[in-house]
Amino acid sequence: MKKVKVIKIDVDKCNGCRACEAVCSAFHAAPKYSSTNPERSRIRVLFDPLRDIYVPVLAGEYTEAECNGRNLYTIDGKTYDECSFCRASCPSRDLFKDPDSDLPLKCDMCEEEPPLEEPLCVQWCLSDALTYEEREEEEEEEEKPGEMEIGLESLVKKHGLKKVKDSLARLAKE
Amino acid sequence: MRFAETGINLEIDLSRGSIEKEGTDPGLTELHLGGLGTNARILWDRVPPETKPFDPENLLIFSAGILAGTPAPGANRTIISTFSPQTLLMAYSIMGGFWAPELKFAGYDKVVIRGKSPELVYLWIHNDKIEIRDASHLKGKGSMETAELIRRELQEPKAQVATIGLAGENRVYFASIEQGRSSASRGGIGAVMGDKGLKAIAVRGTKDVNIAQPAEFFELCTEVLKYIQHRGENPIKGVPPILAGLGSPQEMSLHDEQWHTASFAWGNARERRRDFWNEEVEAQWKEIQDKSVERLISCYNCPMKCGGIITHPKLGRYMMKCYSKLTYTMAAMSDLDFGFRIAGLAQEYGVDGYTTPQVMAFAVELYEAGILTDKDMPEFPADNEERFFYLLEKIVRREGIGDVLADGVYWAARKIGKGAEAYDHNTIKKHEQIPIKLGTLNPIYFLMWSTGEKINITQIEGQIPQAPFPTKEEREEFVKDWIQVPKEEIKDFVLNWGEPGTAFPNFPTPEATCELVEWQETMHYIDDATGICAGLSSFPIKPPYHIHNLPKLISSATGMDIDEAKLWQIARRNRTLIRAINVRRGMRRADEKPPEDHWKRRFPEIEAKLLDEYYKFKGWNNEGIPTKETLQELGLDYVSQDFEQRGVYKEKKARAAKSEAKAVKSQKPATKKGPKK
Numbered sequence: 001m002k003k004v005k006v007i008k009i010d011v012d013k014c015n016g017c018r019a020c021e022a023v024c025s026a027f028h029a030a031p032k033y034s035s036t037n038p039e040r041s042r043i044r045v046l047f048d049p050l051r052d053i054y055v056p057v058l059a060g061e062y063t064e065a066e067c068n069g070r071n072l073y074t075i076d077g078k079t080y081d082e083c084s085f086c087r088a089s090c091p092s093r094d095l096f097k098d099p100d101s102d103l104p105l106k107c108d109m110c111e112e113e114p115p116l117e118e119p120l121c122v123q124w125c126l127s128d129a130l131t132y133e134e135r136e137e138e139e140e141e142e143e144k145p146g147e148m149e150i151g152l153e154s155l156v157k158k159h160g161l162k163k164v165k166d167s168l169a170r171l172a173k174e
Numbered sequence: 175m176r177f178a179e180t181g182i183n184l185e186i187d188l189s190r191g192s193i194e195k196e197g198t199d200p201g202l203t204e205l206h207l208g209g210l211g212t213n214a215r216i217l218w219d220r221v222p223p224e225t226k227p228f229d230p231e232n233l234l235i236f237s238a239g240i241l242a243g244t245p246a247p248g249a250n251r252t253i254i255s256t257f258s259p260q261t262l263l264m265a266y267s268i269m270g271g272f273w274a275p276e277l278k279f280a281g282y283d284k285v286v287i288r289g290k291s292p293e294l295v296y297l298w299i300h301n302d303k304i305e306i307r308d309a310s311h312l313k314g315k316g317s318m319e320t321a322e323l324i325r326r327e328l329q330e331p332k333a334q335v336a337t338i339g340l341a342g343e344n345r346v347y348f349a350s351i352e353q354g355r356s357s358a359s360r361g362g363i364g365a366v367m368g369d370k371g372l373k374a375i376a377v378r379g380t381k382d383v384n385i386a387q388p389a390e391f392f393e394l395c396t397e398v399l400k401y402i403q404h405r406g407e408n409p410i411k412g413v414p415p416i417l418a419g420l421g422s423p424q425e426m427s428l429h430d431e432q433w434h435t436a437s438f439a440w441g442n443a444r445e446r447r448r449d450f451w452n453e454e455v456e457a458q459w460k461e462i463q464d465k466s467v468e469r470l471i472s473c474y475n476c477p478m479k480c481g482g483i484i485t486h487p488k489l490g491r492y493m494m495k496c497y498s499k500l501t502y503t504m505a506a507m508s509d510l511d512f513g514f515r516i517a518g519l520a521q522e523y524g525v526d527g528y529t530t531p532q533v534m535a536f537a538v539e540l541y542e543a544g545i546l547t548d549k550d551m552p553e554f555p556a557d558n559e560e561r562f563f564y565l566l567e568k569i570v571r572r573e574g575i576g577d578v579l580a581d582g583v584y585w586a587a588r589k590i591g592k593g594a595e596a597y598d599h600n601t602i603k604k605h606e607q608i609p610i611k612l613g614t615l616n617p618i619y620f621l622m623w624s625t626g627e628k629i630n631i632t633q634i635e636g637q638i639p640q641a642p643f644p645t646k647e648e649r650e651e652f653v654k655d656w657i658q659v660p661k662e663e664i665k666d667f668v669l670n671w672g673e674p675g676t677a678f679p680n681f682p683t684p685e686a687t688c689e690l691v692e693w694q695e696t697m698h699y700i701d702d703a704t705g706i707c708a709g710l711s712s713f714p715i716k717p718p719y720h721i722h723n724l725p726k727l728i729s730s731a732t733g734m735d736i737d738e739a740k741l742w743q744i745a746r747r748n749r750t751l752i753r754a755i756n757v758r759r760g761m762r763r764a765d766e767k768p769p770e771d772h773w774k775r776r777f778p779e780i781e782a783k784l785l786d787e788y789y790k791f792k793g794w795n796n797e798g799i800p801t802k803e804t805l806q807e808l809g810l811d812y813v814s815q816d817f818e819q820r821g822v823y824k825e826k827k828a829r830a831a832k833s834e835a836k837a838v839k840s841q842k843p844a845t846k847k848g849p850k851k
Contacts, residue, residue: 015479017472018272019247026245026385026392033388036245037279039380048331049354050318050491052468052483099380126403126477 005109006133007058007122014054014129016047020121027110027120039099042107043121046084053078056121056129059096060087062104067092176200177386178731179208179240179283184304186297188370189230189289193304198283204734205809207703208240208283210266211748213255216286217264218751218813223758227259227362228345228369234287236277236336236375239705243278243383244731245395247402247718250275250474251705252336252353258361259369260347260582261604261629263756265361269336270473270707271353273377276334280379291371294343298328299377309373314340316522317352318492324376337374338364339524341570345369346580348529348606352521355471355481355493359526360630361605362582386733394727401718402477402710410715412648413639420717421709422496426467426482429460431500440504442535443600443609462510478709484514492518498527504609505531506562516562523570528630529582529606534565536583536597537575545592550575582606599769603761605629607768615679615773617687620781621788622694624766625798627752636694636712642672658720660693660738679777684787692791699745700724747808750792750800754813757822763789763798799823 021038028042029035038044042059067090070082089096089104096105110119117123118132125131145153155164185194198212206212213235225231234256241249252274258265277285280299296309312320321335335353342349342364349364350357385391402420409418414433416423423434432451439446466486470479471493484494494517502520503513520530538561540546541554548554551574555561568576578586583606587598600607602623608631618638622631637658643649649672653665667686670676682690697712697720704724711719719727725741728734736744766785770776789796793804799822805814817823 012469015470015472017474017476019475019477022245022475026388029382029388031388033245033385033392035382035384036243037380037382039279040382049471049483049493050322052485052491054469124399124477126399126406127479 001136002139004135004137006135007107007109007119008131008133009056009058010129010131011055012129013127014045014047014056015127016045016049016054017127018045019124020056020130021045023120023124037099040105042096042105044095046081048081051078053080053084054129055080055084057085057087057095058107059089059105060107062089062106064091066090175384177384177733178244178728179203180278180281180383182282183284183286184282184299186285186287186304186306187289188287188291188295188306188372191291191306193306195282203240203732205744206748206751207700207728207744209237209251209253209705210255210268210699210702211744211751212284212703213237213253213266214264214748214751214755216284217255217257218755221257223760225257227257227262227366230290230370231288232257232366234363234366234370234372235284236273236287237284238274238277238282239701240283240703241728241731242705243275244385245392245475246704246706246727246731247395247398248473248476248478248707248710249705250476251702251707252277252358253702253705254351254358254363256361256363256366257759258347258363258605259345259365260362260585263603263629263759263761264627264752265363265366266628266702266752267351267358267360267363268702269351269353269356269358270476271334271356272474273334273336273353273356274705275383275474276377276379278379278383279381280377281381285375287367287370287372290369294371294373296324296337296374296376297372298324298333299375299379300328300330300333301379301381312373313343316340317524318354318522320374321352321354321376324374328376330376330378333376333378335374335376337524338367338372339522339570341365341523341525341580342368343373344570344572344580346525346569346572347582347585348526348533348580350521350524350526352524356473356495357521357524359528360628364524385731387730391727391730394723394730398710398718398723398727399477405716405718406477411651412643413641413715417640417715420714421478422480422713424478424480425496425499426470426494427479429456429463431456431459434500435504437610437612438500438504439609439611440507442505442532442539442597443607443611444539445507446611459510462514466511466514473707476707476710478707480709484518486514486518488515489518492521494518494521495527501527502531502562505535506558508559508562512559512562516559516566519563520566523566525566525570528608530566530569531562532600532606532609533569533579533583533586534562536586537565537579538562539597540590540594543593543597545590545594545597546575599771602768603629603765607631611771612773614677614775615777615780617679617682617684617780617784618690620768621687621691621784623768623772624785625691625788626695627749627756628698636697636708637715637717638690638694639668639671639715642676643668644672646672656716657722658716660696660721660742664689664693679775679780684780684784685791687784688788688791691788695749696742696745697721699749700741703744703748704728743808747810750804750808751810751813753794753798754800754805754810754817757799758816758820761798763796766798795823 020043021041024041026033026036046055073080122130122132237253255266294309298305317339320337345365347362350359351364416433435450467482468485469483471481480496485491498517502516569580572580583598584601584604587594701711725736729736802814
């Protein structure tokens with residue numbers, strides 16, 4: 001069994017106080033709680049009050065390159081900015097990078113020993129725009145073929161096993 | 175390293191265009207904490223009483239509270255201090271929002287502005303980089319519009335912008351400094367900003383705010399948060415809904431306006447409409463509010479939702495603070511839709527939501543009395559709502575009669591003459607007050623109104639119930655978990671109130687009144703130094719911050735060693751210093767009184783006794799001037815030396831002799847005065 005941790009985000013409930021940013025940065029300071037700086041936070045609230053847009057976003061993966069294209073979401077008549085829902089630390093924006101080192105930041109769900117009841121941003125969100133859920137998920141028993149296997153299979157289908165074998169042997173020699 | 179504070183102030187001279195970063199003296203933090211306290215110290219040291227509000231030498235100080243930007247919930251206030259063109263005394267106005275934490279993250283505690291720029295400029299503070307930038311293209315722009323334009327031209331969507339609107343540029347004496355979600359509105363500080371040629375200050379910061387004892391401090395912050403949650407789940411029983419919770423009055427979420435509409439006066443602070451609120455009105459107002467308030471919003475790191483995003487078909491969206499919802503509505507004897515419509519416009523122009531409606535209601539009264547005529551107000555509409563829009567446009571442009579009204583009720587009444595002075599019946603120290611006209615003198619409010627340096631009761635009332643609980647059981651129930659009181663005896667006030675013989679004005683006794691007022695006031699002075707919002711601290715009943723946890727919070731954040739007694743002393747020092755600043759500008763006992771009709775039933779002898787007692791309690795002489803001994807005890811010897819040099823103490827003796835003679839004379843009429851018609 002594997003534990004899945006989910007922070008659920010209700011953008012309608014967010015009141016834009018940014019407490020999540022403050023406590024996230026404090027929690028991850030060294031020593032813990034020794035400083036506050038939203039720019040170091042792994043959660044940011046993207047907001048534009050005059051369009052009634054409030055989106056808390058948790059820092060996800062680091063990406064070296066920006067997307068090839070962008071998209072714009074319109075939800076309930078409100079058009080959100082490009083990248084509004086993207087969690088990446090990415091060269092196209094200054095979000096989720098440590099302001100001093102420029103290193104990417106990533107949400108770690110406040111993992112520590114003993115574990116917190118809930119990630120700190122969720123605890124401090126009294127509006128319940130952020131709520132936390134844990135669930136157990138069955139790990140898949142059946143072994144899935146890896147990427148390499150899938151690729152090789154398609155080559156075999158196309159060129160025949162012998163040709164692929166020969167090519168591989170030749171490559172191995174080089 | 176400095177903790178909680180950054181230890182650096184920005185000194186900006188707009189006449190010379192110079193920018194300096196100045197390290198601050200940690201000794202001053204020990205004495206005054208920060209925010210309002212250190213602002214007052216700067217004003218005392220650097221602005222002599224001869225300097226007029228619109229002189230270039232007047233300073234305009236933007237300060238973050240000392241805890242702003244830390245995880246302390248609701249520590250987000252910007253304290254703006256200067257000298258008021260309206261009262262000619264020290265003005266301090268405070269705003270929430272996001273500006274103060276951002277300033278701290280940029281690495282500064284205060285921005286001290288002096289001089290005047292010949293051209294309209296704005297200030298851009300981005301961490302270590304500071305620029306004075308041209309703002310000629312922003313001239314006449316609204317407050318939200320300006321903030322948006324600045325963010326766009328700097329390509330900094332996260333910049334926080336404090337700005338004036340047209341009213342500030344035109345030096346309207348009740349112009350505000352707006353910050354979208356919040357504003358600092360009282361005392362005409364926006365006019366001083368406009369006079370300095372400063373349209374806005376934009377700030378963006380990405381640095382750390384440090385904490386001295388991180389684990390202790392964070393635990394205390396968490397306790398505060400938990401108590402906020404507890405109070406949310408347990409509203410105070412036996413009080414109107416508007417007083418039952420935390421925060422500013424929850425005007426954006428609550429519909430029930432029974433209390434405000436019945437207790438406050440409508441029009442030019444004239445009429446109480448006890449029967450106004452009924453089911454029909456409630457249904458109608460609820461519908462308007464549900465339609466208009468799109469989202470409830472907060473200030474930085476605060477779970478309370480005192481503000482709202484208002485959407486109106488004619489105005490688009492804007493952000494509203496709690497109480498401006500009703501001030502225009504009630505002054506114009508109108509309804510909620512009108513309130514939402516005009517407040518949005520007024521905010522763009524950047525005017526105070528308390529004073530502005532009253533100035534306009536005052537003008538309408540003068541017109542109806544024939545003191546102002548169509549000659550003064552050409553094409554003055556017949557419809558009351560239209561009249562308010564007409565007056566607003568005139569005032570913010572200082573056009574025609576607007577130029578006179580833009581100085582506020584006190585000065586306008588004197589300029590207009592022809593008996594207009596009689597219509598100025600709701601100002602104290604030349605400043606418009608909340609329109610409350612009640613029956614019998616309330617001793618607690620009498621002292622707060624008369625002597626408060628803020629000249630504004632909403633900032634000094636607070637955590638004591640406003641009416642007695644009807645039964646003994648309810649009183650006992652209330653005090654059971656009243657942990658916020660500084661001493662147990664305070665509980666007697668609530669326990670006794672409602673028993674026979676405990677009616678105003680003879681209850682509470684002057685001594686007990688002094689204790690209650692001092693407590694409320696002290697908590698406010700602490701908030702105004704820490705930058706914690708009064709809505710979580712000194713303002714509501716049973717708040718999460720109080721005299722027993724604040725010393726620990728401040729100590730663990732700053733690394734200073736402050737206990738309850740020391741904190742109380744700091745608040746007293748700050749309060750006394752501001753009193754001294756105003757005394758040096760001529761404020762005396764004679765100025766310390768609410769308007770005559772503030773209560774129907776006045777008691778001059780009791781009022782005199784209250785003032786006497788209070789001054790004594792504070793360690794001030796009978797003119798309200800802090801004595802040499804008091805100043806010495808507070809480490810403010812330099813103040814008494816200054817008073818000596820200026821002959822302030824000597825003048826008091828001459829006055830005392832005079833006023834004694836006067837008091838003897840006025841004793842007879844005082845007793846038979848009774849209610850005025």
